[in-house]
Amino acid sequence: GQNIDQPTEMTATEGAIVQINCTYQTSGFNGLFWYQQHAGEAPTFLSYNVLDGLEEKGRFSSFLSRSKGYSYLLLKELQMKDSASYLCAVNRGDDYKLSFGAGTTVTVRA
Amino acid sequence: ETGVTQTPRHLVMGMTNKKSLKCEQHLGHNAMYWYKQSAKKPLELMFVYNFKEQTENNSVPSRFSPECPNSSHLFLHLHTLQPEDSALYLCASSRHLKRATNQPQHFGDGTRLSIL
Numbered sequence: 001g002q003n004i005d006q007p008t009e010m011t012a013t014e015g016a017i018v019q020i021n022c023t024y025q026t027s028g029f030n031g032l033f034w035y036q037q038h039a040g041e042a043p044t045f046l047s048y049n050v051l052d053g054l055e056e057k058g059r060f061s062s063f064l065s066r067s068k069g070y071s072y073l074l075l076k077e078l079q080m081k082d083s084a085s086y087l088c089a090v091n092r093g094d095d096y097k098l099s100f101g102a103g104t105t106v107t108v109r110a
Numbered sequence: 111e112t113g114v115t116q117t118p119r120h121l122v123m124g125m126t127n128k129k130s131l132k133c134e135q136h137l138g139h140n141a142m143y144w145y146k147q148s149a150k151k152p153l154e155l156m157f158v159y160n161f162k163e164q165t166e167n168n169s170v171p172s173r174f175s176p177e178c179p180n181s182s183h184l185f186l187h188l189h190t191l192q193p194e195d196s197a198l199y200l201c202a203s204s205r206h207l208k209r210a211t212n213q214p215q216h217f218g219d220g221t222r223l224s225i226l
Binding site: 004008030031033035040041042043044045048050087089091093096097098099100101102103 | 114151153155158166200207212215216217
């Protein structure tokens with residue numbers, strides 16, 4: 001089977017940093033996506049990693065270690081609008097499908 | 111605005127009803143997907159279409175019937191659903207099914223389905 005694990009919930013204060021971890025065990029690997037989903041809205045694309053290392057995009061960064069089956073999404077200078085669910089998804093490559101984690105709900109408090 | 115539009119946004123139906131969910135994408139993509147999203151569970155892939163051809167039926171019960179008349183439109187026909195089918199149904203599209211594996215899927219806002 002395909003296993004994508006991420007914490008269920010995280011809480012942080014406005015202006016702080018939060019790191020959302022994702023570990024995966026899949027039949028194949030051809031990249032990892034992070035999506036943001038606000039309540040009642042569509043998941044929206046945040047980042048894609050296929051090589052080891054850190055990708056930075058403004059306040060958001062994503063890291064990948066393929067040998068460890070591990071990724072994290074780093075949210076800096078948290079804002080209230082960052083309160084959302086964050087989904088980790090692995091492209092399995094062998095059959096092109098995405099396997100999703102259950103999502104991490106991040107709550108930003110004032 | 112994600113470029114993927116789903117209607118209706120909310121649907122309440124009885125177990126004996128027949129209804130359809132509609133998805134339209136304005137992105138020029140060739141692949142379209144139906145997912146089921148239940149609370150606290152990972153997105154479950156239901157169906158995949160590539161250039162209007164169904165390439166995946168992920169062991170979905172026959173009470174769900176997809177239809178893809180062209181690359182821009184996708185339907186999910188519902189018939190005699192069960193209470194456990196209550197969930198958010200998300201449509202997504204991507205540029206190409208296999209070649210552009212680094213291209214993200216673009217999602218609609220979903221249809222919140224409640225079965226009475």
